[in-house]
Amino acid sequence: MGNSYEIYALRYATMSPRTPQMNYLMPDPHDTAAADLDYFVWLIRGGGRDILVDTGFNAAEAKLRNRVLTLNPVDALAAFGVAADSIGDIVVTHLHYDHAGNLDRFPNARFHLQEREMSFATGRCMCFGALRHPFSVEHVTLMVRHVYGERVSFHSGDGEVAPGVTLHRVGGHSDGLQVVRVETARGPVVLASDAAHYYGNLHRRSPFPIVYNIGDMCLGWETVERLAGHPDRVIPGHDPVVADIYPRASDKVDAFALHLKPSRSFAK
Ligand SMILES: [Zn+2]
Numbered sequence: 001m002g003n004s005y006e007i008y009a010l011r012y013a014t015m016s017p018r019t020p021q022m023n024y025l026m027p028d029p030h031d032t033a034a035a036d037l038d039y040f041v042w043l044i045r046g047g048g049r050d051i052l053v054d055t056g057f058n059a060a061e062a063k064l065r066n067r068v069l070t071l072n073p074v075d076a077l078a079a080f081g082v083a084a085d086s087i088g089d090i091v092v093t094h095l096h097y098d099h100a101g102n103l104d105r106f107p108n109a110r111f112h113l114q115e116r117e118m119s120f121a122t123g124r125c126m127c128f129g130a131l132r133h134p135f136s137v138e139h140v141t142l143m144v145r146h147v148y149g150e151r152v153s154f155h156s157g158d159g160e161v162a163p164g165v166t167l168h169r170v171g172g173h174s175d176g177l178q179v180v181r182v183e184t185a186r187g188p189v190v191l192a193s194d195a196a197h198y199y200g201n202l203h204r205r206s207p208f209p210i211v212y213n214i215g216d217m218c219l220g221w222e223t224v225e226r227l228a229g230h231p232d233r234v235i236p237g238h239d240p241v242v243a244d245i246y247p248r249a250s251d252k253v254d255a256f257a258l259h260l261k262p263s264r265s266f267a268k
């Protein structure tokens with residue numbers, strides 16, 4: 001038995017209502033309703049350390065984009081008993097606004113990022129509104145500042161944050177998107193982030209409409225499934241079903257224990 005971590009999904013916002021066209025590039029024409037979009041950050045806990053995966057957005061960004069922020073992820077963490085200044089490692093799966101805000105709120109953190117994501121978010125693709133739209137220049141600028149402050153660990157392809165917590169670039173949705181594989185008592189759990197917004201994107205092999213490279217997105221589904229080794233160990237990035245099927249882990253904040261068995265199985 002190797003390393004064993006606990007993982008908590010902390011939900012900090014929800015976007016509702018949605019249309020099928022917002023969740024699937026090519027929705028089933030019979031679909032009339034669509035699932036809400038939940039926003040999460042993830043806390044990995046074990047070996048005496050807390051590792052945060054993604055940092056969410058803040059009130060200013062929510063206002064800019066007309067989103068409803070239930071509470072800042074930093075406050076969600078505090079309600080869960082974790083002070084922002086106690087976090088030593090933060091994995092940023094990609095630099096989209098809903099994953100890479102609040103970068104100024106973690107004074108002692110080192111940020112783990114794919115080299116390609118930094119290049120993508122600061123390169124010529126950002127001259128196009130269609131590709132730039134999910135990014136915030138304020139967030140990207142803060143990450144550049146962290147690079148200059150020697151607080152960024154760059155990964156190229158596969159990487160490791162701690163024994164049993166590994167990073168894997170899949171690209172697709174954003175060129176440097178990475179997923180996180182975490183050893184738990186129920187086997188390796190993969191935080192897919194936006195490699196699969198919904199279980200439906202993965203199971204129906206149906207891309208989410210915000211995409212840089214569809215080929216890489218499709219191959220990313222295979223990577224995520226291979227890394228997890230079981231369909232019940234893949235955690236989509238924005239699916240409200242996650243909150244329905246995983247045990248609640250707090251009465252103060254929407255936190256769900258992903259290292260425990262879900263109440264619903266996707267095994268065939
Ligand atoms: Zn994204």
Ligand SMILES: [Zn+2]
Nearest residue numbers: 096098194237
């Ligand atoms: Zn996202």
